[in-house]
Amino acid sequence: MTDTNLPAHLPAQLIDRFGRTVDYLRISITDRCDFRCVYCMSEDMTFLPRAQILSLEEIYTLAKAFAELGVKKIRITGGEPLVRKGALELLHNIGQIESLKELVITTNGSQLETMAKDLKQAGVKRINISLDTLDADKFKAITRTGDLQQVLRGIKAAKAQGFERIKINAVILKNRNHLEVNDLVQFAVDNAIDISFIEEMPLGMVSNHDRSGAYYSSDLIKKDLARQFSLMATTENTGGPSKYLNVIGTQTRVGFISPHSANFCSSCNRVRLTVEGQLLLCLGNEHSVDLKQVLREHPGDLAVLKQAIIDSMLIKPEKHEFNLHEQPIILRHMSVTGG
Secondary structure (H helix, E strand, O other): OOOOOOOOOOOOOEEOOOOOEEOEEEEEOOOOOOOOOOOOOOOOOOOOOHHHOOOHHHHHHHHHHHHHOOOOEEEEEOOOHHHOOOHHHHHHHHHOOOOOOEEEEEEOOOOHHHHHHHHHHHOOOEEEEEOOOOOHHHHHHHHOOOOHHHHHHHHHHHHHOOOOEEEEEEEOEOOOOHHHHHHHHHHHHHOOOEEEEEOOOOOOOOOOOOHHHHEOOHHHHHHHHHOOOOEEEOOOOOOOOOEEEEEOOOOOEEEEEOOOOOOOHHHOOEEEEOOOOEEEOOOOOOOEEEHHHHHHHOOOOHHHHHHHHHHHHHHOOOOOOOOOOOOOOOOOOHHHHOO
16 A cells, blocks of 8 residues: 655644543454353354455555554454464564564464564564463353363463563452462463453353353452462553562563453543454444445545544543443453454
8 A cells, every 4th residue: 555644734742632641542353253252242243244354465565654653562362363374474464664673562462472473573572371270170161162271381382482572361250260369370470471360241141141240359369369478559651551469589470451340441541443444443332433445445545544543532431330240331352352
């Protein structure tokens, strides 16, 4: 596509109507995944046809446009991003965008054993790996299809490549894995990596899973951890919603993403691009702009694309409205949204 210089009247950064600067973009490059985690997908998922999803070239064009509008951090997500053909080439191309400060990825870890070296060479600086349990049987039950040992080998392979940071993301569910939070932190400490605990977000209809009954708050996790670890507050952050504590005497940070118990919307600096090209202005609302339509109606015109992105800031809502005790108002699954 032909580049077009940004007209002088357009801003060099994205600021919403509440004064928040948006400098972090999460891009879902596929809705497909080799796992079927109970809180993320239904067991029998219907995936999008190829014609409905963004091409790799379109994803790169969007990443470039956002970077030229002041976005400094791009996270590649899915589904499982590494199952998409051409993912490594896309990551390499995005990593070459000069103004971008950080390219990161979230993965389930299933492909890391063979792809960690390529990810490092592509310019990925940090990796988040979803890991909710260290019990093989529970891992199989939560993911429905996953192999814990494969993921653990992937973590080992990623560590060997020397990424700036590796972090585990764990969604904690009552009576499923809440008794494992200390074991998970000990695993992170033993491997000199970070971990974040996430309160489940009610996105999409999922079968055989009671979200309100499974809710386990960040405050309860902190109480559990205090029995074994000494934690100290820190002002460190990685540009995302995690609030971190240091495990004293170690290199490990423990983060908490708490959309229910400690709403973080006031400092939101993020937008999400779905695999269909919908720019989601909020994880917990349906406010969105169809950037795929803009791309395909105005091929090669980056000025039009950038203006559409700038205009989208006018509809970014103040906060989400998650309610675990009601049917989800957001019917899209997390795999389509971008994890």
